[in-house]
Amino acid sequence: MGRLGIGLQLYTLRDDMEKDMESTLRHVAKLGYEGVEFAGYYGKPADELKQLLDELGLKAFGSHVSLERFRKDLQGELDYLKTIGANYAICPYVGAEERESVDQWKALIAECQAIAVETNKQGLQFLYHNHDFEFHYKVDDEFVFDAMFAKTGEDAINVEMDVCWVQFAGQDPLAYIAKYAGRLPLLHFKDFTKDAEGKLVTLELGLGDVPLEKVIKAAEQAGVEWLVVEQDHCQKPPLTSVENSLNWVKEHYTNVHN
Template sequence: MNGTRRAFLGTALGAAAATALGTPAQAAETGRCRRRIPPSGLGMHLYTMRTPLATDFKGTLARLADIGYATVGVSGRHGNSAAAIRTMLDETRLKAVLEHVGYDIVRGSGLPQALEDIHTLGARWIVVPSLPGAMHTPAGFREAAREFNRAGLAAREAGLGPLLFHNHGLDHQVVEGENLYDILLKETDPHLVGFELDVYWAAKGGADPRSLFVRHRRRFPALHVKDMAPNGDFADVGSGVLDFRSMFGTADSGGVRQWLVEHDSPADPFATALNSYRYLSRLRY
């Protein structure tokens, strides 16, 4: 990505996403960048592939493996059981690292089965993908923090990693003088609850992933790597305005172990998968 494209965000998208961008000086540092995403940490969040998965689940997994992906985040089973998905993953030499499970299930009687399914999939983390809109108040987020701590303890007792929360833009808003996302960061037990940071939605909501990684060390084991087009829409990773090189420079502090590609509305999911993989596999930071 060049400096001109990054500079666009300062005028077209404003401060909300500017925190996720670098400067021309940072872009000039390419020659000194040596780190890379480990191949075992480069995955695909399967929501991106929901259209082909609906008609050919195993074939879609096989094509992702052929591209080079090592891991997947499960989001929607398309009529398959956890055991059936595990068999298809094993046959295509992919590994599930997490599954998105609705908040109502996590806070209700369905949690034990959901945790068992995480084990069946061979994954490590159960992820709450969103909170109901009515909960976007300080009181609602404090209630969610209590529920996350409870469910995170159940996950730990089941031998899994911490429960994770996946953010959207509204989760970063300030309501009644309080930043909602900060409530979750402050009022959840770091041993029980972590975060799957969606970097697009963080930038859209005005948060700076780089700062989050540094200020809240080891809280972000997984990322949704999603790029932003100049008009604020979704883009294949590497074709938009987000400065992943700068962002990933502090990822170690955040404890990032999985970089999961996502695109909410790809015109061609396999083209998106290929373009995004090529960019991330070659990226040095």
């Protein structure tokens, strides 16, 4: 069984990326991350970004692309991904105003399905990234999360699972990883606890409630390609937090992987 790739979701470093994208990416590469998942390109042309990534030895495996951007210029987004060498176009979020009813969810699933058909036709894969709200509604007696991925085959929407949000929603992330084995190339690898009001607090890896080592084993068995480190909100400077989380991965996984 091969070792999982270790990537970083750059949303964690959104402020640093906005200030100086190139130096931030250089820092990420120097820390030892093998790949990155984008959440915006900050005006950088695709060919220039590809050249920088190649220089740094970073693999751009995917990007979070808003539904608005998919709707406005699907082909442009896919062309950008192809140029930087990414395989995965990911819907990262659905605005609250678009998910207030079952009918809205049905429409969203149909829209994502149509995007997936075109994306997959062009040699990429369309993935959907969850939060907790996909477990707040049911469509045809199953959670929206599962309804999103009900269609299988070449035109399927595939899975980018955020284990932190799955667990926060009261579900078992290990069971869900196993359920979507073979359809789960990217796994958001996060840790969290809850505050006094029961709200989510994202933490550096190893400081929260997620059974991270069991998640890694389940991910390997499910055919996951990349563990994607992410921390939505950091209590320390984000560059420090992503370094500390990577150190946890090195200590508990990459440096001891057989």
